[in-house]
Amino acid sequence: MTILYRGMDRTALDAAYLNTKAVPDFPALLASCQTRSAALYAATPGRRDLRYGAQPAQRFDWLPCGQPDAPLFVFIHGGYWQHCTKEDFAYAASGPLARGYDVVLAEYTLAPVATMTDIVGEIGALLDHLAADRDGLGTAGRPIHLSGHSAGGHLTAMHRAHPAVVSALAISPLVDLEPIALCCLNDKLQLTAREVDAYSPLHHIGPGAPTVIAVGDAELPELIRQADVYATACEAAGERIVRTWLRGMQHFAVLDDLATPDGAMLDALHAIAPR
Numbered sequence: 050m051t052i053l054y055r056g057m058d059r060t061a062l063d064a065a066y067l068n069t070k071a072v073p074d075f076p077a078l079l080a081s082c083q084t085r086s087a088a089l090y091a092a093t094p095g096r097r098d099l100r101y102g103a104q105p106a107q108r109f110d111w112l113p114c115g116q117p118d119a120p121l122f123v124f125i126h127g128g129y130w131q132h133c134t135k136e137d138f139a140y141a142a143s144g145p146l147a148r149g150y151d152v153v154l155a156e157y158t159l160a161p162v163a164t165m166t167d168i169v170g171e172i173g174a175l176l177d178h179l180a181a182d183r184d185g186l187g188t189a190g191r192p193i194h195l196s197g198h199s200a201g202g203h204l205t206a207m208h209r210a211h212p213a214v215v216s217a218l219a220i221s222p223l224v225d226l227e228p229i230a231l232c233c234l235n236d237k238l239q240l241t242a243r244e245v246d247a248y249s250p251l252h253h254i255g256p257g258a259p260t261v262i263a264v265g266d267a268e269l270p271e272l273i274r275q276a277d278v279y280a281t282a283c284e285a286a287g288e289r290i291v292r293t294w295l296r297g298m299q300h301f302a303v304l305d306d307l308a309t310p311d312g313a314m315l316d317a318l319h320a321i322a323p324r
Contacts, residue, residue: 053231062232065271066129068199068300078301079133085140085308093146096186101178106163107171110135110154111186114146120192120215120322121179122150127199127221129229130168131160131237138198140308147310148319150194153179157204161237165226165244172204173211180213192216194322195258198304199223199272206250206279209257216322217260218314220303221272224251224279228271251275254282259289259321263306263314265298272300293317 050058057065069075090097095112113119122145126138135154142152157163157171182189192215197205202222209217223229226249230240246252260283264276276292283290293313295303306312 054228057228059232062228065269066228066232066234068269068272071269072299072301079137082137082140082301082304086136086138089140089143090136093142096184099184101175101183102171104158104171106156106158107174108156109175110139110152111184112142112146112152112154114149114151116149118187118191119149119151120194121153121188122194122196123153123155123176123179125155125157125172125195125197125201125204127197127201128159129223129234129238130163130165130200130203131234138304141198141304142308144306144308144310144312144315148315155197155201161239165238165240165248169204169207169248172208176208176211176213192323194218194318196220196307196318197222198307199300203248203250206260207248209260210255214258216318217258218263218318219260219276219279220263220307220314221265221268221300222250222262222276222279223272224275225249251279251282254286254288257288259291259323261291261293261314261317261321263293263295263303263317265295265300265303267297267299268303269300289321291317291321 093112097110098108135156179188193213194216195214196218198220202219205219226245230245262280280292
């Protein structure tokens, strides 16, 4: 047995990070998420698949809440940078919409077509696109509240210092890529040593927007640990951080809290966000 990371070999690392294996019948759970997302789309006027770049996946959905000059809530889906789409988890937008945010659902190119360098750059390009209001949505100058789940939480942490971002909500964020590079998740990602260093938010904490760090306390222990060490490191660096540990929630159930207008995560974001 070859120990690779924190006392774990490859098999143990795979088990420590494979969220889909930690819940019963993940295909049925995903199908339920997709059904809920389709209902949200059907009930919400908006614009689908606007483009922020030339690549097929460089697109986003615009879902307005109906209030003038509403702040923007940008949500980045998870899937370990290699699975899922914005259409799978769009239902999570129902909470921010009811809370008075216009919502942007972000898409990005997945591995192995894209590298981690590409993916991080795409989210930055989307934020620049919104800040410049290239689609005439009225987004120029409006504050962006950036959020993401799992891999999307990682991308949120990577861009919390973007000049248009005024607050961040990193849900179950993956902030240290070292264990990702050592387990089966890297088969498609093919992370380089430079990428592991450059794109691990835990190792590059600097000034950024006030941030809510959220995780379910029934998630895999490694996911909870990553959220905890990131919150601790941000606090040590003097950053404004709110920890939101969601009682009894596993990795996918945490999005039910986001989908609830008076959920713990939106309450925490409202408290920390600039008015």
